[in-house]
Amino acid sequence: MTQPSRISAGLYLHIPFCVSRCLYCDFLSTTLGSEMQSRYFSVLRREILHAASLGFGKKYRILSVFFGGGTPSLPDAMLIADILDTIRSCFELAPDAEITLECNPGTLNDEKLHMYRKAGINRLSIGLQSADNKLLKSLGRIHDFETFRREYTAARDAGFQNISVDLMYDLPGQSRVQFRDTLRQVLSLPDPPQHLSAYSLIIEPGTPFWERYHEDAERKALGDCPLFLPSEDEEAGMLSDLKSILSGTSFHRYEISNWTLNGFESVHNKGYWERRPYLGFGLGASSQADHMRWKNTSDLNEYLSCSFARKESTHLSRSNEMEETMFLGLREMKGVTRQHFQEQFGVSMDEVYGRVLSNLTELHLLSDDGSAVRLTDRGISISNVVLAEFLLD
Numbered sequence: 001m002t003q004p005s006r007i008s009a010g011l012y013l014h015i016p017f018c019v020s021r022c023l024y025c026d027f028l029s030t031t032l033g034s035e036m037q038s039r040y041f042s043v044l045r046r047e048i049l050h051a052a053s054l055g056f057g058k059k060y061r062i063l064s065v066f067f068g069g070g071t072p073s074l075p076d077a078m079l080i081a082d083i084l085d086t087i088r089s090c091f092e093l094a095p096d097a098e099i100t101l102e103c104n105p106g107t108l109n110d111e112k113l114h115m116y117r118k119a120g121i122n123r124l125s126i127g128l129q130s131a132d133n134k135l136l137k138s139l140g141r142i143h144d145f146e147t148f149r150r151e152y153t154a155a156r157d158a159g160f161q162n163i164s165v166d167l168m169y170d171l172p173g174q175s176r177v178q179f180r181d182t183l184r185q186v187l188s189l190p191d192p193p194q195h196l197s198a199y200s201l202i203i204e205p206g207t208p209f210w211e212r213y214h215e216d217a218e219r220k221a222l223g224d225c226p227l228f229l230p231s232e233d234e235e236a237g238m239l240s241d242l243k244s245i246l247s248g249t250s251f252h253r254y255e256i257s258n259w260t261l262n263g264f265e266s267v268h269n270k271g272y273w274e275r276r277p278y279l280g281f282g283l284g285a286s287s288q289a290d291h292m293r294w295k296n297t298s299d300l301n302e303y304l305s306c307s308f309a310r311k312e313s314t315h316l317s318r319s320n321e322m323e324e325t326m327f328l329g330l331r332e333m334k335g336v337t338r339q340h341f342q343e344q345f346g347v348s349m350d351e352v353y354g355r356v357l358s359n360l361t362e363l364h365l366l367s368d369d370g371s372a373v374r375l376t377d378r379g380i381s382i383s384n385v386v387l388a389e390f391l392l393d
């Protein structure tokens with residue numbers, strides 16, 4: 001009897017430890033030290049074994065593993081290596097599986113980097129954010145640009161050939177000149193990264209930045225000139241600088257906030273945009289599979305008591321999945337093909353979204369070549385508004 005073929009999926013591991021809290025950050029992370037970190041990893045290991053006991057290991061073939069945080073490069077590298085061993089014992093990993101570790105400068109060293117390589121990690125995503133030391137300090141980052149440069153070089157020396165660098169723009173007090181300088185510094189590294197992510201700052205409730213800047217962010221949203229944040233024009237200027245500087249390189253934009261050299265697109269993130277199933281392990285981690293989305297507890301003590309019960313479990317209706325196919329798929333520059341939509345849902349894209357497609361195309365927010373629809377530059381600049389049009393009743 002032939003075995004049913006396994007379904008391609010990604011794994012996400014949340015590592016919620018940081019040296020200190022950045023002033024803008026609302027991610028789930030704590031500054032608890034090595035004793036708590038060891039305890040956490042032993043529960044993480046048990047959670048993966050628990051998932052395997054429920055049959056997930058036999059069902060999925062893993063194309064990507066992503067250690068996110070938090071700062072996954074903070075805890076002992078052996079803890080990460082042990083988790084990868086556990087994953088391998090429970091899941092079939094594709095031979096060329098992308099295995100990414102998110103890192104922050106100030107937490108890497110030669111020994112760790114070699115251990116990561118030995119454990120099979122083949123991609124690093126390094127949070128630089130800015131090359132301007134004053135801005136880094138104002139964000140509450142623990143590192144300066146020199147630390148980043150030293151550890152980046154060490155990562156190359158350790159053999160990492162696939163490195164992504166994260167940048168931020170629209171920061172309080174940031175000028176276009178500073179942002180352009182950051183880009184140039186990154187691109188002129190001796191062996192520049194293969195992948196860049198650039199996100200504009202979002203002022204999140206509950207953070208020190210919220211206290212300082214939310215009124216300013218509101219002013220800006222209402223069309224008034226902000227006092228601390230870059231103005232709308234400056235923000236648009238930074239994005240346009242990003243596009244024009246990268247257009248003179250071999251990078252291409254493949255998603256609203258992501259640029260890459262050919263062949264270095266993030267397999268894991270593409271999985272999210274293309275709605276591949278994923279299983280999340282660790283504090284507050286989300287999973288999506290079998291028309292369901294669920295979340296782990298965000299309470300550290302509850303998680304440490306090995307409570308792996310699903311929280312916020314939601315059934316995804318066919319309409320939900322159509323909406324997500326459109327608004328996640330349109331984040332990618334290749335857009336969404338009519339064929340893909342038809343194969344997924346057995347109904348044509350035009351039957352479901354005909355009027356939305358023609359309205360957005362008429363407004364030059366969407367381009368439509370008959371086989372695929374994509375956001376135009378104008379559509380990207382107001383993508384939140386455009387993508388919301390794909391919500392069904």
Ligand code: SF4
Nearest residue numbers: 018021022025069070
């Ligand atoms: S390093 Fe990342 S996760 Fe940790 S506090 Fe800073 S932004 Fe948040």
